[in-house]
Every structure is written in C-alpha cells, then in structure tokens.
Amino acid sequence: MRFTVYQESNIGNRKMNQDRMGYCFSRDAVLMVLADGMGGHLQGEIAAQIALQTVASLFQSEARPRLQDPRKFLQDSFFIAHKEILRYASTNKLLETPRTTIVACIVQDDEAYWAHAGDSRLYWMRRGKLLGMTKDHSRVQSLIAQGMLREADREKHPDRNKLVNCLGSPADPMVEVNKKSELLPGDVLFLCSDGLWAKVPEKVICAIFANKTVMHAVPVLIALALQEAQNKSDNVTGLAMSYHGSTAGAKRSGVSTKTLPVGAFTTTIRSPHFEDTERGPLLSEQEIEDAISEINVALDKSTQAGG
Numbered sequence: 297m298r299f300t301v302y303q304e305s306n307i308g309n310r311k312m313n314q315d316r317m318g319y320c321f322s323r324d325a326v327l328m329v330l331a332d333g334m335g336g337h338l339q340g341e342i343a344a345q346i347a348l349q350t351v352a353s354l355f356q357s358e359a360r361p362r363l364q365d366p367r368k369f370l371q372d373s374f375f376i377a378h379k380e381i382l383r384y385a386s387t388n389k390l391l392e393t394p395r396t397t398i399v400a401c402i403v404q405d406d407e408a409y410w411a412h413a414g415d416s417r418l419y420w421m422r423r424g425k426l427l428g429m430t431k432d433h434s435r436v437q438s439l440i441a442q443g444m445l446r447e448a449d450r451e452k453h454p455d456r457n458k459l460v461n462c463l464g465s466p467a468d469p470m471v472e473v474n475k476k477s478e479l480l481p482g483d484v485l486f487l488c489s490d491g492l493w494a495k496v497p498e499k500v501i502c503a504i505f506a507n508k509t510v511m512h513a514v515p516v517l518i519a520l521a522l523q524e525a526q527n528k529s530d531n532v533t534g535l536a537m538s539y540h541g542s543t544a545g546a547k548r549s550g551v552s553t554k555t556l557p558v559g560a561f562t563t564t565i566r567s568p569h570f571e572d573t574e575r576g577p578l579l580s581e582q583e584i585e586d587a588i589s590e591i592n593v594a595l596d597k598s599t600q601a602g603g
Contacts, residue, residue, distance in 0.1 A: 297403070298540035299326065300550035302511045303564065306518050308491055308529030314341040314396075315489045315533035316348045320563030323361035323556040325404035327352065329565070330487040330535050332416045334395040334462060343381045343394035343464045350377040351400055352565040361558050366402040367473050370411035374398065374463065374471045381464040395464035399430060399487050406542050408485060411473040414462045417493050419486040420477060424506025426498060428477060433461030433470065481541040484510065488517075491530030495521040510536040 307313040314333030319326065331347045333340025351373045355363075363369045377398070385393040397414025410418045415432035461470050484505045493501070496517055504513045514534040521532045540550050556562065 297324070297326070297542040297553045298550045299403070300510055300538040300540070301326075301328070301536065302514050303533075303535040304514050304518055305531065305533040306522060306529075308522060308525065308531050309527055310335070310529075310531055312341060313531045314344055315491070315531040316341070316344040317487070317533055317535045318348055318352065318563065318565030319535065319537075320352050320355060320561055320565055321551075321553050321556075322356075322359040322561055323553050323558055325355075325359045325362045325366075325402060326537070326553070327355045327359070327400065327402055328485070328487055328535055328537060329398065329400040330416050330489065330533060331396045331398045331463075332414070332489040332491075332531070332533070334397065334459070334464075338390060338392045339394040340396060342384065343396035344398075346380050346384060346394075347374075347377040347396050347398050347463055348565055350380050351398075352563060355402075356561050356563070359561075361556075362404050363402060366404065366407075366409040367411075367476070370400060370402065370409060370473050371471050374400075374411060374413060374469060378463040378469050385464075393464045393466070395462045397459065397462050397489075401485055401487065401537075403479065403485070403537070403539065406479050407476045408479050408483075408539075409474065409476055410485075411471050413469045413471055414459050415490050417488055417490075419484075419488075419498070419501060421484045421486065421502050421505050422480065423482065424502050426502050427483075428474070429498070430472070430474075432459075433472070434459050479539045481539060483539045484536060485539070486510075486514075486534065486536040488535070489531060489533040491525075491532040492517060492521045492534055494530070495524040495532075505536070510538045 301319055303317050305315050317330040319328040329348050329351050331344035333344035354373045397416040399412040399416040399418050401410040412430045415434050418430045420428040463469050504516055514536050517534055518532045522529050
C-alpha cells in the first residue's frame, strides 16, 4: 500500500492545545486517530492523549500485519479507551472525569473503515467530491436531522457546543462505525477537529483537496479556519491521507508500507510536542489570499459544470 499523509495542529487563541492526532501503520494496515479534549471539563487534553495512545497501542498489538475485523477493532478500542479514561480519573481521585471526542480510520485491503464519538469529523473525498462524512453527535446535529434547524444556523445556535456523546462520560459512549468503503487511488481521507470544520465549509474543504496535495491542503485549511475565527479561534487540527493504491503498479510517491517486515510498525503517536506559544496563521497573508483565489476559481468551475 502507498499513501501520502500529513498532520498539523495550531493552538489558536486558547491557553492550551487539547487536540491530539497521529497515525501508525504496519505492513498491511494504517490507523489514523484524532481526539479533541473537551475544554469544559477538567484535563480534556489528558483524556485525548489517553484515547490516542490506547487505540494506537491496541492497533500495534492486533495488526499483525492486518486486522482481522477492522469494524470490531474500532468499536472495542474506543470502549477500552473510555474505560482507561475512567480508570485514570479514579486512580487520581479526580472530582470530574476528563472527556474527549474521537474519530479514527483504518485503511487496509483497498478499504477504509472509520468510527467516531462526538463531533470530531472525517471527510472522504474523490476528485473534489464528498463521498462520505461522519455526522456529529451533538444537540445541534440532532435538530438539523429532525428538520428543526438549518445547517446555516448551526454556528449561531446557543447549543452549538453541547455534545451528546464522547469518551469519559458517566454513560458508555455510542461508537458509530461506518460500513467498509472501497478506496480508489487518489481518494482523500481527512480527519479534523471542530475548530477547523466549524469555520471552513464542506465545499471549500473539498475544493482545496481537489487542487492541492495533502501536504499543502492541510496548512491552507488551518490558516483559513484561524483567519475566519479571528481572535476567537479554538484549537485547529487536521490529519489527511491521500491513498495511492495497494497494487504493484501503484503511484511510486508517498509512503510504502511494503518496506516494513511483519510485526514492525511506524508511528507518530507519542507524547505531545505542540508549540503552545504559537498563535498566528501558519501561512502568510498573501499565501492565504492566493489560496482563497484558487478555491473561488475551482468553485466557479464546479458550479458551471453542474449547471
């Protein structure tokens, strides 16, 4: 299997970055995880870190070199991460249990499987078209699904930050797992925190990935989210993979998992090293303006083609 992957996070205008992300892969399987510690609860960043490391540790234990049942793995690993967060709170005699949202994706055998709890999102795109995405476990999403609220009014709703599902809550989480999705070379899987998707519309996300590599798209999206939020930005985090295929004739660029022996792993999931003092956009003003111009041109072409 070959793929290109890129991840980046920015603290925004918060005192601490409570987002955590990472990926690891064996010879035949890839795991991507993103967790967003809930700021309204004590030590949300700890909950996110526990979730990330628990899922990654279980992946490295079971992907030898592939998972027998990726959907079951995602379900089980989320529950185990939830229990580990509860155990941490009990061991440290915390008055309140830390909480986190989480989204994770497994890629193996030309197929993708993903799961989530909360409002951290996954987007699946092909040539600029959105093929699938997670649905937030939130009060506002419930109102939208019932036709009681327009998507355009999400950001202004007083309950926009109220979640109905996460890891670390008193009740067991509801882990929503998708059916397997068949990937084609060029498909993009993008995981992000609400600090990004709440400020950048889906059509813009798709347009950027249609015209840029993941290594350029993720920084542009983070910069756009920071710019849109101005001085009220949440933590902004994105992790994206461009899938190149699993056959011998697959595109030669990117990472090849076939170089790994059975039982070996490569991972970026370790103790966090976020630059908590960084608050400005990662791109210059001119670079952001150029990116917006490119996006507008792409969107205009898409509209004309649809008409």
